[in-house]
Amino acid sequence: MTLILGIETSCDETAAAVLVDGRRLLSNIVASQIDLHRQYGGVFPEVASRQHVLTIRPVIEQALREAQVDWDDLTAVAVTYGPGLAGSLLVGMNLAKGIALARGLPLIGVNHLEGHIYSNWLDPVRPGEPPYEGPRLSEADFPILVLVVSGGHTELLLMRGHGQYERLGGTLDDAAGEAFDKVARLLGLPYPGGPAIQKAAERGDAERFPLPRALLNAPDHPFDFSFSGLKTAVLRLVRELGDPVPVADVAASFQAAVVDVLVSKTIHAAEVTRARHVCVCGGVAANRALREELTRRMPLPYSIPPIWLCTDNAAMIACAGYYRFLAGEKADWDLDVEASARLA
Ligand code: KG4
Ligand code: ZN
Numbered sequence: 295m296t297l298i299l300g301i302e303t304s305c306d307e308t309a310a311a312v313l314v315d316g317r318r319l320l321s322n323i324v325a326s327q328i329d330l331h332r333q334y335g336g337v338f339p340e341v342a343s344r345q346h347v348l349t350i351r352p353v354i355e356q357a358l359r360e361a362q363v364d365w366d367d368l369t370a371v372a373v374t375y376g377p378g379l380a381g382s383l384l385v386g387m388n389l390a391k392g393i394a395l396a397r398g399l400p401l402i403g404v405n406h407l408e409g410h411i412y413s414n415w416l417d418p419v420r421p422g423e424p425p426y427e428g429p430r431l432s433e434a435d436f437p438i439l440v441l442v443v444s445g446g447h448t449e450l451l452l453m454r455g456h457g458q459y460e461r462l463g464g465t466l467d468d469a470a471g472e473a474f475d476k477v478a479r480l481l482g483l484p485y486p487g488g489p490a491i492q493k494a495a496e497r498g499d500a501e502r503f504p505l506p507r508a509l510l511n512a513p514d515h516p517f518d519f520s521f522s523g524l525k526t527a528v529l530r531l532v533r534e535l536g537d538p539v540p541v542a543d544v545a546a547s548f549q550a551a552v553v554d555v556l557v558s559k560t561i562h563a564a565e566v567t568r569a570r571h572v573c574v575c576g577g578v579a580a581n582r583a584l585r586e587e588l589t590r591r592m593p594l595p596y597s598i599p600p601i602w603l604c605t606d607n608a609a610m611i612a613c614a615g616y617y618r619f620l621a622g623e624k625a626d627w628d629l630d631v632e633a634s635a636r637l638a
Pocket of ligand 1: 444472474487492578581582604
């Protein structure tokens with residue numbers, strides 16, 4: 295039996311999870327700092343790292359307690375080394391090193407984006423629920439076309455095997471989640487913008503305002519994205535419309551533009567690369583309109599994590615760490631955080 299403790303502190307969630315044999319969760323604790331950062335309209339880095347310092351120990355202890363696992367039962371410790379906020383990453387990294395050193399456990403460094411990708415390999419059942427018996431990803435599904443859509447990243451990658459990534463393209467400016475957050479602010483909606491826009495859009499007409507789909511048919515950039523022009527278009531639209539802004543219709547039209555580009559490019563990339571399977575992951579994968587559009591249009595078999603595994607968590611870090619552990623990887627004690635770490 296392999297028991298991995300995962301630790302994640304790259305941004306504004308302090309998270310720890312215990313995973314058995316790579317796929318089944320025994321615990322998954324996420325302490326969100328959203329309430330703390332809302333007053334600033336975004337993540338305040340200094341406040342985030344200080345909050346991680348306060349929360350990380352109780353969160354890890356709770357993860358072990360809920361998993362009914364003792365320190366000595368653990369096989370390895372997996373921790374996010376980047377990308378993310380350096381001061382936040384350091385808190386998780388130093389605690390992971392302390393635990394690994396004190397208990398003689400291997401330390402495994404995990405790239406946060408790889409963590410998001412592996413959220414698709416986890417059994418999609420919460421700790422304590424009956425064992426999962428549905429379909430699972432396997433090595434037979436490689437090559438897998440991956441779309442990572444989060445607050446900091448929008449990337450299309452081809453995954454040829456565990457830990458093997460080829461970058462096809464990504465955003466040239468804002469990430470998809472960042473666009474949601476910025477447009478939300480512009481519409482007077484609270485942080486984080488993704489869920490707020492989704493909610494506002496429920497009552498809106500997505501076809502009322504035709505907004506730009508940047509690079510949709512750009513031969514030079516088939517797998518790249520650009521969302522800053524869309525943000526500017528929304529800003530211009532809001533100014534033209536004047537008071538009161540039809541928030542629901544603008545939110546729905548914006549969301550439809552983002553979703554259309556994401557889904558179209560992902561399908562195109564999967565077809566060009568002859569991928570056998572598609573994985574979508576990252577915070578924006580929680581978006582209902584995106585999930586519905588994928589169901590409607592995706593011609594290939596695809597996976598998307600349950601909503602509670604889309605946003606930042608340590609379960610996905612433990613899962614990616616498990617596959618690195620299986621491959622015989624082990625970090626040195628001088629493993630450092632890397633704020634702009636790349637996957638490929
Ligand atoms: O993966 P994540 O939790 O953190 C990063 O690694 O960045 O992603 C956070 C991002 C935020 O920009 C947030 O607005 C967005 O994911 N997000 C959503 C939804 N839930 C979270 N975007 C659209 N619709 C949602 N339901
Ligand atoms: Zn993330």
